[in-house]
Amino acid sequence: MENITRRDLIKTGTLAGVVGALAGCAGTSTGASKLPSESDYPISPDPEGTKAKWASEEVARSWTRISNEGGPTLGVADASKIIQVDGLAFKDLNGNGKLDFWEDWRQDPEARAAALAQEMDLADIPGLMVVDGTMSGFNSGTVPDEVKTLLDEGVRGANLSVTDEVKGAAAFANATQAYVESRPNGIPMDYSTDPRNSGWGIGVSPYPDNLALAASFTPELATEAYKELSVEYRALGITTLLGPQTDVAVEPRWGRNTAAFGADPALSRDMMKAATSALQSTFNEKGDDQGWGADSVNAMMKHFPGDGAAQAGREAHDATGQFNVYPKSLFRAGLVPFIDGALHLDGKTGSSSAAMTSYSVAWSEDEEYGELVGTAFSKYKVGILRNDYGFDGVICTDWQVLEDEGKCWGVEKLTPAQRVEKALEAGVDQFGGGSMIDSVAQGIDLYRKSSGEDAANEQIRQSARRLLANRFRIGLFENPYVDPQRSADVVMGEKTTEQAYDMQEKTVVMIKNDGAIKKADGTSKPRVYVPLVFTPGVMGFVGQSFSSADLPVDEEILSEYFDLVTDTVGDPTGEPGEDGKATLQYSDIVRATPEELAGCDYALVFTRTTQNTTFWSITGGFNMFTQEFVPLSMQYRPYVADGPNVPQVSTAGRLLDDGTRENQSYYGKQALVDNGTDLDMIQWAQRNMPEGKPVIVAINAKGKSPIAGQVVGEFEPDSNAILYGFNIDNRAFLDIATGKVEPSALLPIQLPASMDAVEGQAEDAPRDMECYEDAAGNVYDFGFGLNWSGQIKDERTEKYCVDPLTEPESPKVS
Structure with a gap:
């Protein structure tokens, strides 16, 4: 390996003869006998002429790759930010010419995050707490002025929408990472995406959707798919998945069931464990789990505490579908894959790193499930995660819960800043889908007044710690850049497509x-x-055709x-x-x-x-022209909801100006198909x-x-x-x-005997529907499937075709 000093690098910009990508995980051992203690920092660079244990090369003329001997690969747009300590290369992100504790990749990622969170100016944290929803669709290596404005305001999280413009999207991600590298502390962008294999009009990846994976009844297939998906995401510059979707598909009419892991809590739990473990871990060439690393993607399980018990199947993106209902008092059945699955992974990353709250209001006349507000504003529901089960990851709201025209169910009369204050009181760390930094900052000020300045500031720094930890664990501070050519090869490659179709056949x-x-x-x-x-x-909401x-x-x-x-x-x-x-x-x-x-x-x-028919809603159930609720149908022929199981008064409804509750019944109405x-x-x-x-x-x-x-x-x-x-x-x-x-494969859901059977099941009860029986006597129930020999009965059906779980098995921590 060549001897390269910092001065050499500054003079030449790049050097040939890179030593290939070495370990990509922060905290990698480099043979040093003892790591410095936190009190030893900041550390001055090596004297000039000290032998270097690193090499460099230019990538796509936009960034420089630094390969450390026995350490992580670094990526910088400005090579002058590289300093050498103990012969190794580090990034001087705060520009003080020395190595600070949080800049030292040899240290524990959690400790680094805590150190930087304490060092940050409090005024810079609101931007960190925002996930921008407008920074999508850019496909060039330049940063538009409107994006620069957001980055200058401190935004460090955004959705990255990628379809077939893979190289362009990768170039844009690199350009924004280069821009924020030059800002205070060089905090990298955390790019997120909805699942690219999603079932409701978003995805483009050929890997099977979650419900398809569930049909295999084989968690190992979810492991295989999500291992490939994580590599695909990282090749695009995406570091957080807004998923996997963890809701149990208990209500058969809900239009987001294809992105869930089925109608059974135990199957959902095991598929969620496998998917999240694979997504968050990096694997070596032998397929061994290495824990957090260069191919790791943060998982944001959603939609906590479970959004599947949608009243009449309507979706909580819409005001008309904001209620989850629990006619059999099985609220806790929806918690199973979150608590027993995502928080107790079999892989080395241990737990999902983030959670997204649901829009929905958990309905109960006596507020058994907390105040009648969306989860982001509910102390009860967020408290289940944070307090009852000790979750210390990021809790992010679903998109646009702060806007007046957004999805702020139950808190419509509050101002955006007051909504921020209420969400902070509940325990939220991050706000999705907007760039309302001023509202977040104002809400933090309100929270300081109501909770006390010291306590509020400490909570805000804890939120910053969690958000930074998700970047440190996956090596994003070391290298946020991607190679656009590799992006295209990974995402659009023939091998990827064929492998994905092989998986699909198993579903x-x-x-x-x-x-x-x-x-x-x-x-x-x-x-x-x-x-x-x-x-x-x-x-409709998801586009025009x-x-x-x-x-x-x-x-x-x-x-x-x-x-x-x-x-x-x-x-x-x-x-x-x-x-x-x-x-x-x-x-x-x-x-x-x-x-x-x-x-x-x-x-x-x-x-x-x-x-x-959806009109401008997500999954339908409301006629926007007549302003009437209509049934969601699971049959092709016209369906009029006038059977004995159709309620003439809905369980839940919005509070009207006169103090009464809206009746959302669709009795006597015809479905729109x-x-x-x-x-x-x-x-x-x-x-x-x-x-x-x-x-x-x-x-x-x-x-x-x-x-x-x-x-x-x-x-x-x-x-x-x-x-x-x-x-x-x-x-x-x-x-x-x-x-x-x-x-x-086997049915991961139930197929109904009729629409009367659909109307007769309870929204919150797993697998409680009367199923269709054909002339051969086969019942199309959960776990049913045929092969060439007849009905499949094996270890999968023996394990999962039992009475469904109704609450988590994991003990509470308090």
Whole structure:
């Protein structure tokens, strides 16, 4: 290794002959006999001429990589910030020309965070407590003026939205990291993202969504997926995942169930443990867990204390869906995967590093679950995490709870600063989705007046400590930069895609098979009818789409499997669009003729679970034009909620100006469903296929705000086989439908017998719904699935198909 002094580095900028990336974890041993004690700091740099134990190289002309012998890799935009102590390279982030305790990567990350938190000016901490929600969509290596303004105000956390502009997003992340490196203390950006494999219109990664992983009933598959996802996130410059989503999918109509780990608390617990351990740990080439490191991503479990018990399935992003209800008093069942799972990891990182609070109000007439406010403002609910179970990680609010036009349920009459004060009283550390630094600072001042200046200041510094610790543990202070070319290779690589599809195949559940699907015999390609799928144009919270009729899988891929027969599309005849041209409607699809179908071996019909009309809400349940509550449906055909299980007075409702509670009942109202024509497509194939030729239905909980379950009784009797997927790529069905891969997955949810059964279950009760039974006597319950031999019964079903847990098993700490 070359002898390189600090002066040499300053003169040359970079040096060739880098020693590859060494250990990436803070606190790595370098052979020193004894670490300095905190009282020994600050430490002066080595005398000039001291032998260096590090080397450097320039990366993408934007930053310099420093490789320490036996220590972490550093990254700097300004090479003059490198100082040498004991022959090793460190970053002089506060610019005092010496090595401070918190700058020394040999020291414990927790201690470093505590030291910097005490050293920080209190006026700089409000910016650290904000996660900006506007710093997305930039795809260049420059920092726009509006972003510089935010960074100058102290913002050090933001969402990084990445689709296919991988290199551009990575370049933007690097540019902002270089900018904040030059600011006081050089505190790096903590970039976060919603899950990129998410089920409700956000994700682009091909790795299976959480509910799909749960269908494997194999936590090891979650480990495999999240190990890859963490590498993907770090390659993009993302260091915090707003997830994994930890809510138990107890209410079947809730539109966010595809991002949860299923309807059972124990299965959710084990999948959450596996996913979070893999996400937060760095693994060596042998696959051994190394704990925190260069590939680690902070997990922000959400939405504490569990958001799945949504009244009538409505989503708490919307004021009309703000209530969680507990008709069977099973509030604590939702805590199981948080407490027993995320706080008790099997991996070396021990516990989830952060938690996001739910928007929802936990309803109880006598306020058994605390004040009727969103979790961010609830001492009771935040206290469960912080006080009852000793959580010392970051507690962040969900997005936009401070804004007047945001999601400040129960505290609408407070000012933004008063909301900050109330959240601090509850124990919150961070505020998501806005850049209201002034409101945060004002709220802190209010809190000082109400709680006492010394106590308030100490609490604010403790919040800073937690936020800084999440950066120190993963080596972000040492190297926040990424190589844009590696980003593209990791995220868009062919190996990644193929590996992800292999995982997806392990999540497909076969719920019916009367012999239509059997092990492939290696004969020539079958002739198969695959109908075009109609998608109506809709506009809603998660974007606008235009009506279309498409093959469910790329034609080139389908042709690799089949001699393909499909439909054509005639001239559009629907209502004119904004351009004045007629729009496409379902009747414009010209289905294959009987002559074309005559030679088909079978039909493979791809369909989606019910898509309820959302308008501008997340998951629907409210008609914005008539201002009426409507039912969320799990069936394609029109559903009117007038059965015996439909309550005529809702459990919870908003407080009205006259002091009464709003009745949110939808009794007698009809559901609004966008994709009812999916059933028309299935039934057309069932009626028109030649006699004796089977119809295989592949149903996927995919699309904008999909409901995970379905009333399959509408099409099951006339189907020969049914495959079920959870926000997977339709390509994943093909190897199973053609018998090349034997199905092995199990239902992680229940499929209802009818909408009456849906109405009869309790929102808070795991697995309490009457399930559908087919003519063969198979009940489509949690844990049901078929392989080529029949119903699967193995160690997975033995473990999880038992009475569900109703509260955490971990003891309280107080």
